[in-house]
Structure formats: structure tokens, C-alpha cells
Amino acid sequence: MSRTGMSRTDPNPSAESWRWPESEWRRHVDAVRAGRRLLPDRWPGGARVAVALSFDPDHETIPLRDGETSPGRLAQGEYGARAGAPRILELLARHGVPATFFMPAVSALLHPEEARAYTRDGHELAVHGWIHERNTLLGRQDEKELVSRALRTLTDLTGRRPVGIRTPSWDFSDSTLHTILELGFAYDSSLMADDEPYEILAEGRPTGLVEIPVDWIRDDAPYFTMDRYGSVRPHSRPRDVLEIWTDEFDAAYREGGVFQLTLHPHVIGHRSRMAVLRELLDHIAAHPGVWYATHAELAEAARTALRPESPEHTP
Numbered sequence: 001m002s003r004t005g006m007s008r009t010d011p012n013p014s015a016e017s018w019r020w021p022e023s024e025w026r027r028h029v030d031a032v033r034a035g036r037r038l039l040p041d042r043w044p045g046g047a048r049v050a051v052a053l054s055f056d057p058d059h060e061t062i063p064l065r066d067g068e069t070s071p072g073r074l075a076q077g078e079y080g081a082r083a084g085a086p087r088i089l090e091l092l093a094r095h096g097v098p099a100t101f102f103m104p105a106v107s108a109l110l111h112p113e114e115a116r117a118y119t120r121d122g123h124e125l126a127v128h129g130w131i132h133e134r135n136t137l138l139g140r141q142d143e144k145e146l147v148s149r150a151l152r153t154l155t156d157l158t159g160r161r162p163v164g165i166r167t168p169s170w171d172f173s174d175s176t177l178h179t180i181l182e183l184g185f186a187y188d189s190s191l192m193a194d195d196e197p198y199e200i201l202a203e204g205r206p207t208g209l210v211e212i213p214v215d216w217i218r219d220d221a222p223y224f225t226m227d228r229y230g231s232v233r234p235h236s237r238p239r240d241v242l243e244i245w246t247d248e249f250d251a252a253y254r255e256g257g258v259f260q261l262t263l264h265p266h267v268i269g270h271r272s273r274m275a276v277l278r279e280l281l282d283h284i285a286a287h288p289g290v291w292y293a294t295h296a297e298l299a300e301a302a303r304t305a306l307r308p309e310s311p312e313h314t315p
């Protein structure tokens, strides 16, 4: 982090990028890049589409991360744990659908029973930072220390070592890929270079790390989050959002790809929005050939597309 507080995700006109030689803009672009698209020949069970639902139980860590400690702000996060998470678990159980929960470690320490309930109900619990920190504001050592601590915390709470990671706010720093590889994660779910899983390249070299890509389109927060003191009121009608997500699923189904969704208990967990999630799951369930997978299972299936081709296929 520079002394001005500016991170590499902020616009930086003083960089004067128009003066950069080709080697410089290429170096930035090539640092972390999408490699091979990882679509297996068929999804498990011969399914036509893979559906990977994820929930990020950030709860109180969003205000805490920014040093906003007023009870009023924290209560908005607490809603996710008290009202949102139980509704979500109940809906998933009713549909018999697994999901992945990317939980910040501080959130898991505040709500240990909730963290255990996720794994007890057959869902996947995965890493989502320590206190929802912004990685691009951290040095390499600090970032790695926080991810290591988060990994240890979730492992101690549930008795299982998470295999996946999603960076908080999908904030991916220059150090993030090194940290993920050093700590031995099987997959990441923070980048946006494709609709389908892909292998991450580091400076042009294959890493073997599977990316399960995300996008703001398939996230509840941009549609429903409101900043009380900002001028923008991005409240969307839940049913308009249902239409967007339904179109995303229908296209993934036609293309034989992946439909991935990122939701937050403190956002989607409200009554009028859960109605939409219920309708979306009903819409998906009305299709034959749907494979519901945790992100770890999806990464595992995608990994089969990474294996070297058998000798008879090698030219």
C-alpha cells in the first residue's frame, strides 16, 4: 500500500501508462492469465450442465474490515447469521442441493456452530480471508499470514482442511497467486476471465491451479446493496434479478457449461429475495441433466480435462 492509500485496483493516472514500453504492459497482463479452458468431455453422470452455488457468509466482517464498529452497521451483518443462513440451509436441504460456503475466519469464530453446520449438512467450507481484508492493500507476508491463519482456523473448527479459496471482494493482488500455490489449494474462485473453469497461467506458465470463475452479474451484492450515505441507490427489483440469473442458467445449459452463483446470507437472506432464489432453484430443477456440485467437486471434474492426452491422441 502506498502512503496515499492507493492500491493497484484504484485508477492511477500518474502511472502514465501511455509511456510504457511493450514489455511493461505485457508483463502486467501476463502475470496472471487464463490458460486452457477446462471443460471435461462430459459432466459426472452424463449431465448436461454443472450448477455450482456459493454463499459467502461475510456477516460482520464487512464493516469490521473497514473499521466500522457501530452496532448499527454490525447488526446488518448479524442478520446474515441469524436470519439468512438458516433460511439458506433449509432451502438447500429441501432441494437436496450442495453448495460451497466461503467464510472469513473471523466470521467463523463469531459463528462456530454455523461453520460446523455447513460441513455437517454435506456442504463445502472454503477460505475467504481472515477479516475480509483487501489483499491489494497488504504486503506479501501479511497476505500469506492472514490466509494461513484463516486456513488453520477453519480446519480447527470443523476438523477438515479446506481445499478452495475465494479472495475477499475478489481482490486479487500481485502476491495472491503465489500464496495460493504455496499453501497448496486445489482451486481458486476469484477471477473473471471466462464463463467456464480454466487453468491459471503465471507469467505464461501453466500452474495446475483450477479457476472456478465468478462475475458480478451472478452476485447478489451489486443488485441489492445500499450505501446509506452515498448518492447511489442500486436497489433492484428481485424479480428483475431472477430474470438475469435465469438467462445465465439457460445459456449455460444450452452450451453444456457451468452455472455458478455467488450469494451472501446478509443480502439474499431477506424474505423477498429468498423468494427469488427459491424460484431459481425450481427453474433449474425442472431441467433434466443437471449436475449440482460444490466448487471442490467442480474443480475436481474440471481437473480431468487437465490430464495429458492418452498416447493415441498425441500427434
Ligand SMILES: [Zn+2]
Residues within 6 Å of the ligand: 056, 058, 128, 132, 168, 169
Ligand atoms: Zn465476501
